[in-house]
Amino acid sequence: MFLTSPFIDQAIAQACAFYSPENPGWSRFSRRHILPILPSIRLTLSLGSNTLRAASLLWRSMPMVKSGFVCFVFMVFVLGTLAAQDQRGADKNHQVVLKYLGTAGWEITDRTTSILIDPYLSRIKGPAPPGGGSGHSLAGDTRRAYGWGDVASPDVAAIDSHIQRADCVLVTHTHYDHILDVPHIALKTGAVVIGTESTENVMRAYGVPEEQLTTVRGGEDYEFGSFSLKVIPSIHSPLDHKHYFSSAIAPAGMKAPLTLEQIHPEGGTLAYLIRFHGHQILAFGGMNYIEREIVGLEPDVALIGAGASRKEIYDYSGRLMRDLRYPALVLPTHWDNFLAPYGASQQPALDALQSFLQEIAAASPKTKVIVPKYFEAIPLETPAK
Numbered sequence: 001m002f003l004t005s006p007f008i009d010q011a012i013a014q015a016c017a018f019y020s021p022e023n024p025g026w027s028r029f030s031r032r033h034i035l036p037i038l039p040s041i042r043l044t045l046s047l048g049s050n051t052l053r054a055a056s057l058l059w060r061s062m063p064m065v066k067s068g069f070v071c072f073v074f075m076v077f078v079l080g081t082l083a084a085q086d087q088r089g090a091d092k093n094h095q096v097v098l099k100y101l102g103t104a105g106w107e108i109t110d111r112t113t114s115i116l117i118d119p120y121l122s123r124i125k126g127p128a129p130p131g132g133g134s135g136h137s138l139a140g141d142t143r144r145a146y147g148w149g150d151v152a153s154p155d156v157a158a159i160d161s162h163i164q165r166a167d168c169v170l171v172t173h174t175h176y177d178h179i180l181d182v183p184h185i186a187l188k189t190g191a192v193v194i195g196t197e198s199t200e201n202v203m204r205a206y207g208v209p210e211e212q213l214t215t216v217r218g219g220e221d222y223e224f225g226s227f228s229l230k231v232i233p234s235i236h237s238p239l240d241h242k243h244y245f246s247s248a249i250a251p252a253g254m255k256a257p258l259t260l261e262q263i264h265p266e267g268g269t270l271a272y273l274i275r276f277h278g279h280q281i282l283a284f285g286g287m288n289y290i291e292r293e294i295v296g297l298e299p300d301v302a303l304i305g306a307g308a309s310r311k312e313i314y315d316y317s318g319r320l321m322r323d324l325r326y327p328a329l330v331l332p333t334h335w336d337n338f339l340a341p342y343g344a345s346q347q348p349a350l351d352a353l354q355s356f357l358q359e360i361a362a363a364s365p366k367t368k369v370i371v372p373k374y375f376e377a378i379p380l381e382t383p384a385k
Contacts, residue, residue, distance in 0.1 A: 094110050094112075094277045094382075095110065095111075095277075095379055095380065095382060096108065096109070096110050096276055096277050096279050096281075096379070096380045097109055097110070097111070097377050097378065097379045097380070098281075098301075098331065098372075098377075098378040098380070099372075099375055099376065099377055099378065100331070100333070100372030100373065100374060100375070100376070100378075101116075101119055101120070101121055101162065101374070101375070102120065102121065102123065102336055102338065102342065102374055103118065103120045103123075103134075103177050103178070103334060103336065103338040104117070104118040104120070104172065104177075104178060104284075104285045104286065104305070104333050104334040105117060105118045105119045105120050105121070106118070106119075106283065106303060106333070107119070107163075108274065108276065108281060110226075110276070110277055112226070113167050113168075113226040113227060113276075114165055114166045114167050114168075115166075115167065115168045115169075115170065115227065115274060115276070116163070116166045116168070116169045116170065116185065116191070117169075117170045117172070117272070117283050117285070117303070118170070118171060118172055118178040118179075118285050119159075119163065119166075119169065119181055119182065119185055120177050120178060120179075120180060120181050120338070121154075121155060121158045121159050121162060121163070121181055122152070122154045122155035122158060122159070122180055122181055123155070123158075123338060123339070123340070123341055123342065124143075124144075124146055124152050124155075124176075124180070124339075125137060125141055125143045125144060125145045125146060125339060126145075126146045126152065126176060126177070126260060126339065127146070127147060127148055127260065128339060129239050129240075130239045130240035130243070130244050131239050131240035131241055131243070131244070131309075134307035134308070134309075134334055134335065134336065134337065134338060134349075135177070135337055135338045135339040136337060136339060137339055138337075138339070138340050138344060141340070141341075141344075143341070146260060147260070148259065148260050148261040148264070149259050149260075149261060150259060150260060151257040151258065151259055151260075152176070152180060152260055153257075154180055154181045154183075154184045155181075156184060158342075159181055159184060159185060159188075160188070162375060163185055163188075163189070165189050166185060166189040166191035167189075167191055167192070168191055168192050168193075168194060168224070168229075169182055169185060169186060169191045169192070169193045169194070170194050170195070170229075170272050170274075170283070171193065171194065171195035171196075171199045171270075171285075172195075172234070172269055172270050172271065172272070172283075172284070172285025172286065173195075173196070173198075173199075173236060173266050173267060173268065173269040173270065173285055173286070174195070174196065174198040174199045174202060174250055174263065174264065174265055174266055174267040175264055175266060176260050176263050176264050177338050178285060179195075179199060179202055179263055180260075180263065182199075182202075182203065183202070183203055183205075183206035183207075183208055183256075186203060186208045186212055187206070187207070187208060190212065191212065192212050192213070192214055193208065193212055193213055193214070194214045194216055194229070194231075195215070195216065195270070196215065196216065196217065196249075196267040196268050196270065197215055197217075197249060197267060198248075198249040198250040198265050198266065198267020198268070199215075199250075199267060200213045200215045201249075201250045201251060201252050201253075201254060202250050202254070202258065202262075202263050204252070204254075205254040205255055205256045205258055205262075206256045206258075207256070216231045216270065217231075217233070217268070218231050218232060218233030218234070218268075218270055218293075219231065219233065226276070227274055227275060227276040227277075228274075228275045229272060229273070229274055229275075230272070230273040230275075231270055231272060232270060232271040232272065232273060232290075232293050232294065232297075233268075233270065233271075233290055233293050234269045234270055234271040234284065234285075234286075234288065234289055234290055234293065235269055235288045235289065235290055236266055236269045236286055236288060237286040237287040237288050237305065237307065237309040237310070237334075238287070238288060238309055238312040238313060239309055241312065242312050246265065246266040248265035248266060248267070249265055249267045249268075250262065250263065250265045250267060269285065269286060269288075270285070271283060271284045271285070271289065271293075271294075273297060273299065277382075277383075278382070278383035279300055279301060279380055279383060280297075280298065280299040280300055280301070281299060281300075281301040281302075281303070282294075282297060282299035282301070282302045282303065282324065282327070283303040283333075284302075284303060284304055284305045284333065284334075285305070285333075285334065286305045286307075286334060287305035287306070287307050287309045287310035287313070287316070287334065288305070288310075288313060289320065291319060291323060294320075294323050294324060295323050297323075297324055297325075298324065298325045298327075299324060299327050300327055300328045300329065300380075300383070301327060301328070301329045301330075301331065301380065302320075302324060302327045302329070302330050302331070303331050303333045304317075304320065304330055304331070304332060304333065304360075305332075305333055305334045305335075306332035306333065306334065306335040306353055306356040307334050307335055308352060310356070316359070317356065317359035317360055317362075317363050318359070318362075318363040320363075321360065321363040321364040321367065322363070326364040326366065326367055327364075327367060328366075328367065328368060329367070329368050329369075329370065329380070330360050330364075330367050330368070330369045330370075331369075331370055331372055331378070332353060332356060332357075332369070332371060332372070333372075335349055335352075335353050335356070336349045337349050342374060350371070353371065357369055357371070
């Protein structure tokens with residue numbers, strides 16, 4: 001058979017018929033994965049027909065070839081085009097996006113895998129940290145005030161409106177503004193909760209299954225397939241003008257519901273280095289660090305505690321930037337007034353944050369700093385290959 005125009009037209013027609021959504025031979029997998037790119041396939045077939053028609057002028061003077069070879073060339077052309085489109089789509093789908101949940105809470109996702117850090121959305125009117133810290137009650141706040149002996153339930157509506165899924169929850173330490181919402185999120189999503197023994201004992205009290213709990217102490221470096229995680233020993237913010245100290249651990253055997261005092265034993269503090277699609281994201285849950293544990297890390301993104309208690313630490317921002325080799329992007333965390341509801345003004349906290357921004361600019365002029373807004377996406381640029 002010669003590569004004539006009628007033959008090309010017939011081949012194109014058969015291919016278009018195959019790539020029709022009405023084709024009864026399609027499997028569920030085909031319908032799920034081919035339908036979204038069907039317009040691109042049909043455009044490719046149209047372009048391919050013009051290319052093959054031009055080539056037919058040369059083939060008419062050549063010996064007859066088997067139609068199988070023609071089909072082979074044609075399919076290579078189509079599949080090559082689709083492969084290029086698929087690669088572009090994969091790069092787009094794997095873009096890492098961060099969202100600030102308030103307090104020290106973050107979501108990190110590529111739209112397939114979702115990692116949460118200290119997710120706390122309930123923002124109850126609870127006890128203030130010793131010495132004030134990053135939280136204080138607002139005048140005119142008529143919400144119920146909770147004391148240490150009270151049981152506080154998570155704000156399920158707030159959580160469910162912003163957290164639909166999670167694969168992993170990282171908890172830096174067991175204080176109520178970091179852990180109160182985690183049992184509900186774990187039970188709702190089936191996410192693995194990674195944290196200290198204190199954190200996991202709180203999870204057990206609320207019935208989170210043992211297979212969802214990964215207890216760490218710092219020093220672990222784990223592979224999870226889509227990302228890897230280095231657990232870094234750290235230290236809590238120097239609250240109450242350096243008088244804060246806690247070696248308490250939430251004990252095993254507790255039964256829910258728990259009071260705020262029961263879910264508040266710090267249990268040690270951790271930081272996390274998340275390696276995700278070429279990015280290295282270093283996350284702190286407070287305003288302190290152990291310098292020897294971070295030397296040699298080179299994150300391109302750093303979530304750095306920016307609350308007022310950092311000023312109790314010698315050259316906090318300068319040492320951090322030098323030790324981390326001047327990360328490209330810094331996102332302040334734990335800077336807002338977490339005792340205020342989402343709708344309240346954070347202007348006083350934003351005003352106080354300006355000195356932190358100045359510290360980073362002085363220590364690392366090329367570092368970009370973004371002050372995050374609640375639930376607003378911060379897409380990361382794709383790392384150079």
